[in-house]
Amino acid sequence: MRNKNNILLKSGTGELEVLKFEVGDSLYAINVIKVKEILQLKNEAIEPLPAQDNEAVRGITNIRGDVVSVIDLRYYLGAKNNLDSNGLNLSILTNFNNTKVLFVVDQVLGISRLTWKDIREPNQLMGNLTNGVINLDNNLVNFLDFEKILDDLSLNQGMAYESNISEGDKKRRQNITLALADDSPTIREILKDSLTKAGYNDFIFFNDGQQLLKHLYKIKEENQGDSILNHIQGVITDIEMPQLDGHTLTKRIKDDFYLKELPVIIFSSLINDELRHKGESVGADEQISKPEIDKLVDILDNLVI
Structure with a gap:
C-alpha cells in the first residue's frame, strides 16, 4: 500500500480515496483513512478467544505490541468456502473508533479516488451492511459499514450513555x-x-x-x-x-x-x-x-x- 502522505489532506473538497477488496464473489471498499496497512497473517499467529461463539471473530493477535482483534469477513459475509488452504490470512489493519482491528479478506485490489457524490444509496439486498454502492470500472462496489460490523460482533465499546443525570x-x-x-x-x-x-x-x-x-x-x-x-x-x-x-x-x-x-x-x-x-x-x-x-x-x- 502506498504512503499515506499521498492521500488527500485538504478538507471540504468532497473527495476521498477507497481501498477496494474482494470477499467471495463480491467487491467491497473501505475509506483509505481507516487503513493502516495490508498484512499476511498466519493462522498460528491468531489466538482464539474462549468465550467467543461467533465464527467471524477469529481471535486476537499481536501487531508490534498492540493486541488487535481479528475479524474474518469471509465468515461475516457468508463466503467462508474461499478460506486460504496455506494457512495465510490476507488482512487489512484498520484504525477507527480509537481501536485497531484486522479484517481478513480474499484479495486487495487497489485504491481509487472518487467523491462522496459517487456513492449511491445502498443496495437493499445487502440490508444495512453497507453505507452505499460505488460504480468503479463498471463494477458495483459495496461501501461497507464497518461500525455496524463491530456493533454486530459486540466489539463497539463505549457506544452508550452511562452517566446518571439529575x-x-x-x-x-x-x-x-x-x-x-x-x-x-x-x-x-x-x-x-x-x-x-x-x-x-x-x-x-x-x-x-x-x-x-x-x-x-x-x-x-x-x-x-x-x-x-x-x-x-x-x-x-x-x-x-x-x-x-x-x-x-x-x-x-x-x-x-x-x-x-x-x-x-x-x-x-x-x-x-x-x-x-x-x-x-x-x-x-x-x-x-x-x-x-x-x-x-x-x-x-x-x-x-
Whole structure:
C-alpha cells in the first residue's frame, strides 16, 4: 500500500480515496483513512478467544505490541468456502473508533479516488451492511459499514450513555433542537437512545450531509430576519457520508453568514491525532471519536445550552 502522505489532506473538497477488496464473489471498499496497512497473517499467529461463539471473530493477535482483534469477513459475509488452504490470512489493519482491528479478506485490489457524490444509496439486498454502492470500472462496489460490523460482533465499546443525570440536567437539555447526520442506521439509533437517556429530546435525523444542509438552507430562506439558533441549536455530523461528507458540510455551514453561528460537532470514527487538523481547518467547534458518548453529552451542554 502506498504512503499515506499521498492521500488527500485538504478538507471540504468532497473527495476521498477507497481501498477496494474482494470477499467471495463480491467487491467491497473501505475509506483509505481507516487503513493502516495490508498484512499476511498466519493462522498460528491468531489466538482464539474462549468465550467467543461467533465464527467471524477469529481471535486476537499481536501487531508490534498492540493486541488487535481479528475479524474474518469471509465468515461475516457468508463466503467462508474461499478460506486460504496455506494457512495465510490476507488482512487489512484498520484504525477507527480509537481501536485497531484486522479484517481478513480474499484479495486487495487497489485504491481509487472518487467523491462522496459517487456513492449511491445502498443496495437493499445487502440490508444495512453497507453505507452505499460505488460504480468503479463498471463494477458495483459495496461501501461497507464497518461500525455496524463491530456493533454486530459486540466489539463497539463505549457506544452508550452511562452517566446518571439529575432532574436539573434533564430539564436543561429538553427542547434543545439538534440536527444529526449519519448514514449508518445503527449509529443513528445509538445516538437517539443515548441522547434521550441524557435528557435531550428534540432531534432531526438525516441520512447524509446534503439532506441536512438543504434543511438548513430552507430555514435560512424562510427566516432571514432572525437567528438560526432560534430554530436549531446544534449540529452533530459524521464524516463518512454519501452525497456530502461531514467536513464539507461543516465548511459550508461555517462559510455561510447566516448559518456560521450554529455549533457543529463532528462525531466520527475517524477522529484521532493524525486527522484532527481536517476538522479544525473547516471550522468544527468540536470533534469527538464515536465511542465517547459521555464526552459528546458534556460538549453538547457547553455549546448549545
